[in-house]
Amino acid sequence: MCQPVDTTEHVLSDFDREVDAIRQILGIKGVMSVDELRRGIEAIPEAEYHRLSYYQRWLRSIVTTLLRKGVFSQEDLRTALDRT
Amino acid sequence: MTIEITPDADLLAALRTLLDARGIASAAEIAERIALTDAATPARGAAMVARAWTDPDYRTLMLTDGAAAAEALGIPMRGAPPLGVLEDTAELHHLVVCTLCSCYPRAVLGYPPFWFKSAAYRARAVRDPRGLLAEWGTVLPEKMRLRVVDSTADYRWMVLPLRPAGTAEWDAERLAGIVRETDMIGVTLPAS
Amino acid sequence: MIPPGLPPGSRVRVRADWPEAAGPVHVRTPHYLRGRTGELVRHLGDFPNPEDLAFARPAPRLALYHVRFAQPPIWQQGQAGDDLLVEIFAPWLEPA
Structure with missing residues (x-):
């Protein structure tokens, strides 16, 4: 962790910006707080955490949180994934 | 298929479908939110710094209530966390970090x-801040104290750096042109 | 918990508490400051408790303080005179 800081510029992808925007909308609409997002990120197993990019972690946390809160079910998610 | 092994683009597409079907987030709302977020750039903070360097009343407002100072320049702050402004002096330099996540004065x-x-920045900003600054080529004068601000909770913090020497005749617009994002986090110092 | 109205400059200690060990929590008090003593700088306002918000529980508003800690001895790599300024919620602070 205590290594030189990588200061090269990383341009955000469309994926990154969409995940970011969805998180904001979920907060504004009271569906999910930023604290729930953080809790979900902290709950990602360590090996997976390090493998995932910043916004991949956000997406994992968002989906896990919305499943837990019953915003949609595993079944709903499976159906939506089958159609993509 | 579980979340863990789903390709990310597919998982995002499924999430988008589910949120749209539930009336939580439409494609148009997401596009609007992306555009609003993209519109916030360091040019906003730079305009505030330049104004504070040239207008003592504005400087006072900025140090008292950062959000009000941003709004005074037409920067939208509705829904944003409170903004605190850290004033650098000849004796004290500020450096901002969020060791717990990535809290940033995004507005x-x-x-x-x-x-x-x-992880490297978040760890070293508190542990070895002067070593970290040296990587940006930032060397503080020997007697200048360094204050690291760990942004752990509800505020967001930006630095009001010292106005560089040799800019006495400059107007606010020209000054804003030299203020970089890194200057307002404290890893670098503005230079004329 | 420190009492409301403690004046700026008061010595305060961050509780040496590790709720992570007991189960899932979300805590905004950094590990490196647990058990450390600093100086109250100012009351920043009252905000809903993030430890509750993270679990979608009703979140009472808590006093949030800016607390200053001398850099050494928190990290021995620091230079004397350097310090850390950190937001900490009242329940994590006790008079020192």
């Missing part, structure tokens, strides 16, 4: 840069 600086979110 006035935009998306946090990659390095700000990195």
Whole structure:
């Protein structure tokens, strides 16, 4: 962790910006707080955490949180994934 | 298929479908939110710094209530966390970090840069801040104290750096042109 | 918990508490400051408790303080005179 800081510029992808925007909308609409997002990120197993990019972690946390809160079910998610 | 092994683009597409079907987030709302977020750039913070360097009343407002000072320049702050402004002096330099995640004054600086979110920056900013500054080529005068501000909770913090020498005749617009994002986090110092 | 109205400059200690060990929590008090003593700088306002918000529980508003810690001895790599300024919620602070 205590290594030189990588200061090269990383341009955000469309994926990154969409995940970011969805998180904001979920907060504004009271569906999910930023604290729930953080809790979900902290709950990602360590090996997976390090493998995932910043916004991949956000997406994992968002989906896990919305499943837990019953915003949609595993079944709903499976159906939506089958159609993509 | 579980979340863990689903390709990310597919998982995002499924999430988008589900949120749209539930009336939580439409494609148009997401596009609007992306556009609003993209519009926030370090130019906003730079305009505030330049104004504070040239207008003592504005400087006072900025140090008292950062959000009010941003709004005074037309920067939208509705829904944004409170903004605190850290005043650098000849004796004290500020450096901002969020060791717990990546809290950043997004309303006035935009998306946090990659390095700000990195484990290396988050660890070393508190542990070895002068070593970290040296990587940016920033060497503080010997007697200047360094205050590291760990942004752990509800405020977001930006630095009001010292106005560089040799800029006495400059107007606010020209001054804003030299203020960089890194200057307002404290890893670099503005130079004329 | 420190009492409301403690004046700026008061010595305060961050509780040496590790709720992570007991189960899932979300805590905004950094590990490196647990058990450390600093100086109250100012009351920043009252905000809903993030430890509750993270679990979608009703979140009472808590006093949030800016607390200053001398850099050494928190990290021995620091230079004397350097310090850390950190937001900490009242329940994590006790008079020192």
